[in-house]
Amino acid sequence: xxxxxxxxxxxxxxxxxxxxxxxxxxxxxxxxxGTSEHIVIEQDTAEADAIRETxxxxxxxxxxKIDLYAIVPDARHMAMAxxxxxxxxxTKKTKVWAVMDRNRDxxxxxxxxxxxxxxxxxxxxxxxxxDGFLYIAERNRVVMYPAAEFFQESPDVxxxxxxxxxxxxxxxEESYNxxxxxxxxxxxxxxxxxxxQLFYLATSEKMDLYKETGIGGIVRMNRxxxxxxxxxYGVRNSVGHDxxxxxxxxxxxxxxxxGMGDDTPPGxxxxxxxxxxxxxxxxxGGGTVRTNEYAGEEAPADIVHPAVEMDAHAADLGMSxxxxxxxxxxxxxxIFSAQHGSWNRTEPVGARVMVTFVDDEGNATTxxxxxxxxxxxxxxxxxxxxxxxxxxxxxxxxxxxxNAIYRIxxxx
Numbered sequence: 563x564x565x566x567x568x569x570x571x572x573x574x575x576x577x578x579x580x581x582x583x584x585x586x587x588x589x590x591x592x593x594x595x596g597t598s599e600h601i602v603i604e605q606d607t608a609e610a611d612a613i614r615e616t617x618x619x620x621x622x623x624x625x626x627k628i629d630l631y632a633i634v635p636d637a638r639h640m641a642m643a644x645x646x647x648x649x650x651x652x653t654k655k656t657k658v659w660a661v662m663d664r665n666r667d668x669x670x671x672x673x674x675x676x677x678x679x680x681x682x683x684x685x686x687x688x689x690x691x692x693d694g695f696l697y698i699a700e701r702n703r704v705v706m707y708p709a710a711e712f713f714q715e716s717p718d719v720x721x722x723x724x725x726x727x728x729x730x731x732x733x734x735e736e737s738y739n740x741x742x743x744x745x746x747x748x749x750x751x752x753x754x755x756x757x758x759q760l761f762y763l764a765t766s767e768k769m770d771l772y773k774e775t776g777i778g779g780i781v782r783m784n785r786x787x788x789x790x791x792x793x794x795y796g797v798r799n800s801v802g803h804d805x806x807x808x809x810x811x812x813x814x815x816x817x818x819x820x821g822m823g824d825d826t827p828p829g830x831x832x833x834x835x836x837x838x839x840x841x842x843x844x845x846x847g848g849g850t851v852r853t854n855e856y857a858g859e860e861a862p863a864d865i866v867h868p869a870v871e872m873d874a875h876a877a878d879l880g881m882s883x884x885x886x887x888x889x890x891x892x893x894x895x896x897i898f899s900a901q902h903g904s905w906n907r908t909e910p911v912g913a914r915v916m917v918t919f920v921d922d923e924g925n926a927t928t929x930x931x932x933x934x935x936x937x938x939x940x941x942x943x944x945x946x947x948x949x950x951x952x953x954x955x956x957x958x959x960x961x962x963x964x965n966a967i968y969r970i971x972x973x974x
Contacts (some may be wrong), residue, residue, distance in 0.1 A: 585679050586705070589721040597679035597717040603659070605633050605670060613966050616943045620934040622970070625890075628932065628959075631969040632661050632670035637960040639744060639880055639948045640967070641688040641696065643711035646953040650676060650696060650710070651960060651967065652688045654742055658698060660714045661967070668956070668969055677707065678717050686801075687745035687755070691785065699743035699755050702736055703727045704787065724753075724787035731757060731777055740799040744880070748782070749810040752789075756780050756814070758799035763819055763855055764844040778843060780814065796840040796865065802880040802948070806920070807895055811835055813869070815878035815899060818848030824907050827851035829872035831881075831899065833924055839866045848874070869926045876912035877902035880948025886955025889972050895920060898957060900946035903936065910940050915949060915959055915970075932959075932970065 585595045613630050620628050636653040643650070649661040649670075660676040663669060687699030696710035704725035713719045730743075740758030748754050759768075759778035772778045773795065780794035780803065794800075794812070803814035816830040827848025832841055845861035847853040849871045852861075872878050881899035896919050903912035913935035918928040935944035945963035952958060956971040 585681075586721050586723065589677075589679070589718055592720065595679040595718055600674040600678055600717060601657075603633055603635065603673040605673065607633065609633060609965070613944075613964055616935070616964070617968065619937075619943075620932055622932050625974065626932075626970060626972050628968050628970050629669070631663075631668070631958060631967045632673055633965060634659050634661060634673055634960070634967050635965045636962045637947065637965060637967050638686050638742065638962050639688055640950045640958060640960055641690050642950060642952060642958075643696075644690055644692060644694050645711060648711050648714055649958070649967075650688045650690075652686045652698065654684050654686055654962070656682050656685070658682065658685045658688060668954075668971070670967070676710070676714055677719050677721060680705075680721055684741045684743075686742040689745045689747055689753075691747045691751070695785070697724070697745055697747070697753060697785075699730075699745035701741045701743070702730045702733070704730060704745065704753070704755065706785070724785065725783075730755070731775060732771070735760060735771075735775075735777060742801050744801055744803055746803055746805070747785075748812070749805055752782050752784055754780055754782050754793065754803065754812065756797070756800040756803060758797075758801070759843070762821070763847075763853060764798075780812070782837075791837075793837050794834060794839065794841065796843045796845075796862070798843040802878065802899060804882050804897070807883050807885050809924075811924070813881070813883075813897060815872075815881055816841065816843075816848075816868075817877055817879075818843075818874075819853060820875070820906055822847055822851070822854070823874075824909070825874050828868070828874050829876055829878045830868035831870040831872060831878065831897070831918060831926065831928070832866065833869040833926070834866070835924075840864065841866050841868075869920075869924065870918060870928045872901070872916070872928065873911050875904035875907045876914075877904060878916075879946075880950075880960070882950050884951060884957075886951050888955025892919070893917070897926075898931065898949040900949050900959065902945050902947060903942055910936055910942070912936070913942055913945050915946055915957075935961075 651659040658676045662672045684701040696707040737760040744756045776792040782793040783790040812834040901912035915932040917931040948960045959968045
């Protein structure tokens with residue numbers, strides 16, 4: 563198929579096609595759907611040149627550099643296939659993109675839509691198990707794609723719902739707000755899925771329902787969708803989590819309430835040491851700051867406050883622990899995380915990549931690792947979403963504003 567030129571509006575690429583509901587059933591039974599073509603995104607464009615110009619202004623520690631890896635529309639959370647052949651990129655629209663660097667020059671040479679015969683709904687969360695099963699978490703569904711790394715060349719791929727449409731959350735709780743699910747396979751080989759609560763602040767009449775279903779928390783389940791349980795409570799909207807490579811503890815970001823001022827409440831990076839812990843929402847708006855609506859009420863006992871308080875409204879999203887060998891030793895087991903940038907602060911803040919160093923006792927300190935996407939006029943030239951590690955130890959950073967993925971590498 564002839565590659566689409568950059569003059570085609572991104573919105574046109576992301577218009578959801580209407581497919582028969584039986585398509586996913588056909589694929590699960592190894593039947594064809596009649597879909598024959600992919601959308602392919604042109605890489606050598608004026609847009610790419612403009613992004614490279616922006617990257618020339620990004621600040622990094624000495625020895626590090628940042629390059630454009632790929633043009634990917636609405637690039638959100640990412641998952642690298644276990645053998646490193648394909649990067650899968652989720653969006654808040656209707657597409658998941660497959661990104662390939664066939665000649666291993668660390669620049670993508672092909673970007674196309676994955677499983678185009680399947681109508682997806684906010685397929686933000688993408689994750690691989692160690693043995694090569696791809697899971698995609700949508701607004702209200704989780705689908706498994708066995709061997710996606712090697713079968714993504716075809717428009718038709720095997721697709722098996724492990725949480726059927728309408729069963730991740732109650733259908734009546736579906737919303738346009740806080741719908742970007744994140745999914746990861748834990749060290750226990752179970753799936754962990756974040757479920758942001760719908761509102762600015764969880765309302766009292768929803769408390770029992772949210773506690774039961776895991777909305778405003780993180781749920782854990784077996785890889786076939788069975789054995790579901792609420793693992794994490796008291797979360798407003800977590801859009802990033804990962805597991806410490808040595809302790810196996812779950813760490814996650816959380817976006818806190820708006821409307822309390824420019825500098826309060828703080829964003830959060832949380833450390834979970836046991837199942838069932840509660841992290842404070844809605845009694846706390848962020849950190850130890852009580853919300854106005856619940857200020858007079860007694861909060862649950864044993865609330866866990868954040869390991870790190872981040873800048874208010876910076877919108878901390880995707881995060882990953884660093885286990886590679888490319889970066890200096892000081893970065894071993896550090897957390898790299900993306901700040902998407904504020905939307906309602908008088909002076910914008912964020913649009914950065916942060917690094918958090920965790921000591922042997924779990925104490926954490928955070929500093930800016932990369933910035934410069936927020937220009938001198940207070941405009942965003944990019945808005946980082948997720949950070950993951952490549953097999954060579956470099957980092958990939960997604961950006962849904964610039965429609966790009968960047969690669970950060972280190973040279974002595």
